[in-house]
Structures are given as C-alpha cells and as structure tokens.
Amino acid sequence: MLAYCIRRSLWALPTMFAVLVFIFLVMRVLPGDPAYAILGDEAPPEALEQFRRNWGLDRPLPQQFGNYMSGLVTGDLGLSMANRQPILPQLLRAMPYTLDLTIAGSAIGLLFGIPLGVFTARHRNSSVDYVGRIISLAGLSVPSFYLGILLIFFLSFKYQWFPVIGGGDLSDPWSRLYHLVLPALSVGLSQTAYITRVTRSSFLEVINADFVQTARAKGVGERLVMFKHALRNALVPVVSVAGIYVGILIGSSILVTIVFNRPGLGKLMVGAISTHDYTMLQSIMAFYAGIIVVVNLLTDLAYGLVDPRIRYS
Numbered sequence: 001m002l003a004y005c006i007r008r009s010l011w012a013l014p015t016m017f018a019v020l021v022f023i024f025l026v027m028r029v030l031p032g033d034p035a036y037a038i039l040g041d042e043a044p045p046e047a048l049e050q051f052r053r054n055w056g057l058d059r060p061l062p063q064q065f066g067n068y069m070s071g072l073v074t075g076d077l078g079l080s081m082a083n084r085q086p087i088l089p090q091l092l093r094a095m096p097y098t099l100d101l102t103i104a105g106s107a108i109g110l111l112f113g114i115p116l117g118v119f120t121a122r123h124r125n126s127s128v129d130y131v132g133r134i135i136s137l138a139g140l141s142v143p144s145f146y147l148g149i150l151l152i153f154f155l156s157f158k159y160q161w162f163p164v165i166g167g168g169d170l171s172d173p174w175s176r177l178y179h180l181v182l183p184a185l186s187v188g189l190s191q192t193a194y195i196t197r198v199t200r201s202s203f204l205e206v207i208n209a210d211f212v213q214t215a216r217a218k219g220v221g222e223r224l225v226m227f228k229h230a231l232r233n234a235l236v237p238v239v240s241v242a243g244i245y246v247g248i249l250i251g252s253s254i255l256v257t258i259v260f261n262r263p264g265l266g267k268l269m270v271g272a273i274s275t276h277d278y279t280m281l282q283s284i285m286a287f288y289a290g291i292i293v294v295v296n297l298l299t300d301l302a303y304g305l306v307d308p309r310i311r312y313s
Contacts, residue, residue, distance in 0.1 A: 117197070167262045
C-alpha cells in the first residue's frame with residue numbers, strides 16, 4: 001500500500017505541473033489588464049507602466065512562470081496585487097470555510113444518496129421507485145445556487161431558523177456548524193441526487209449477478225445478501241463518482257459562497273477575478289488543483305476498502 005501511494009503520488013506530479021502551466025497561461029490570455037483593473041482607467045501611463053514593472057508583468061512569460069513555480073515550491077506565494085498583503089495568510093484564513101463546505105456537502109451526498117439508491121433499487125418499478133427517480137432528477141436539474149436562494153427564503157426569511165449570510169466564528173464550532181447548514185444543503189442535495197441515481201443503477205446490476213444468486217442458493221439471508229455481498233460490490237462505481245464529483249462540488253461551492261456571502265476561497269476568487277489579481281488567482285487555482293489530485297489518490301485507495309478483489313502492489 002505504501003509503495004502504491006508513493007508511485008501514485010509521483011505520477012500525480014506531471015499532472016499537477018501540466019495544470020499549473022495551464023493556469024498560468026489562462027491568467028495571461030484572459031481579457032483585461034490588472035494594471036487598469038487595480039489602478040483605474042484614469043491612471044496615468046507612467047503609473048500603469050510602473051505597476052507592470054513592479055509585478056514583473058513586463059518580463060518574458062518563461063521568466064514569469066519560473067518565478068511563479070519557484071514561489072510555489074518554496075511556499076512563498078507572494079503578495080496580492082489588489083491589497084498588497086501576503087497571499088498565504090489570506091488563503092489559510094479562508095481555507096477552513098471552504099473545507100467545511102466541501103466535506104459537509106460530500107457527506108450529505110453519501111449519507112443520503114447511498115441509502116436512497118439502495119431503497120429505490122430494492123423497490124424497482126414501484127411507486128416508491130418512481131417518486132425517488134423524479135426527486136433525484138429534480139435535484140440534478142436545479143442549480144445549487146438557486147436551491148440556496150430557496151433555502152434562504154424559506155428557512156431564513158420566512159421561519160428564521162438559520163442565518164442568511166456569513167460563515168460563523170472559526171473559534172466556535174457550533175457557530176461554524178450553524179452557518180454551514182444551508183450552504184451544505186445547497187451543494188449536498190444536488191450530490192445526493194447524483195449519488196442516488198448511480199447507486200440505484202449499480203445496485204440493480206449487482207443483485208442479478210451470479211455470486212448474489214449463488215449466495216441466495218446457499219441459504220444466506222436476504223438482508224445479508226443485500227448489504228454484505230451486493231452493496232459492497234455496488235459501491236465501487238459510487239466511490240469513483242463521489243471522487244469525481246468533488247471537482248463539481250468545488251465549482252458549485254463558489255456560486256453558493258456568493259449567494260450566502262460566505263467567507264472562503266470562492267469569495268477570494270471572485271474578488272481576484274474582478275481585479276485581475278493574477279497572483280491571488282494563480283494561488284487559489286493551484287490549491288484547488290491540489291485538492292482534486294489528493295481526492296483522486298484517496299479515491300484510488302478507497303477502492304481496496306470497498307472491493308476486496310483489488311490489491312495494490
């Protein structure tokens with residue numbers, strides 16, 4: 001297992017490097033000039049030229065990329081172009097809010113999606129199955145940010161059960177959890193619908209497999225057949241989909257962050273986009289890319305826990 005983790009991590013390095021190159025180039029080809037965005041359209045040409053010179057924007061792209069990579073390797077992300085503050089402390093302050101939302105949304109999707117998928121599969125073509133399929137299809141069709149607006153209207157404005165905006169106090173776990181409920185539901189319910197459909201399809205394939213029929217023929221109880229033999233094998237594609245969906249969830253969480261005016265990397269990203277803050281945007285995107293690489297590694301390792309036939313060598 002350890003050798004596999006090392007090899008998998010080494011294979012992830014070229015992927016991460018390619019992603020960083022892509023991020024760097026995208027930042028340079030986007031329309032707009034950070035000098036104009038930060039100093040204003042009426043700034044004198046001398047000030048604009050001095051800004052570009054101070055931030056190295058007048059240097060050749062290979063040299064800019066070399067400085068960017070050397071900063072990432074050494075952990076020095078530099079200063080934000082917009083506020084001239086160190087980037088790393090800003091990311092560390094925003095990171096807990098983003099991780100809270102990502103983990104909570106994924107947990108909601110798995111905790112509700114897997115049981116609902118199994119339940120609808122066991123009652124295939126019944127009224128329960130039809131209702132479950134309609135609800136899951138509706139969950140896939142409704143954008144998470146729109147669902148967040150509906151939750152705010154009903155659970156915040158109408159009944160005043162949860163706060164409208166904010167992320168809570170980092171030093172107070174209950175405050176963080178209280179402010180996390182509605183944003184987590186916004187992203188988690190969409191994932192629940194997706195996991196439900198994948199679990200249902202996978203479970204229907206497994207329950208008709210030969211090894212399940214053999215277990216029944218040997219007299220194994222139906223509950224044991226369903227949850228020990230069928231469900232464990234049906235979870236393999238679910239684990240894969242859950243890992244892939246983390247990237248989708250990160251994208252959805254940015255919009256949800258805006259709806260709830262919630263602190264986090266998404267809010268930093270929106271601010272950096274509006275000011276063309278290259279240094280901040282590159283750092284945030286590199287962090288997101290690192291999360292996805294780590295999640296893919298954990299997903300590969302989770303296959304061995306779900307499917308005993310998989311061995312790492």
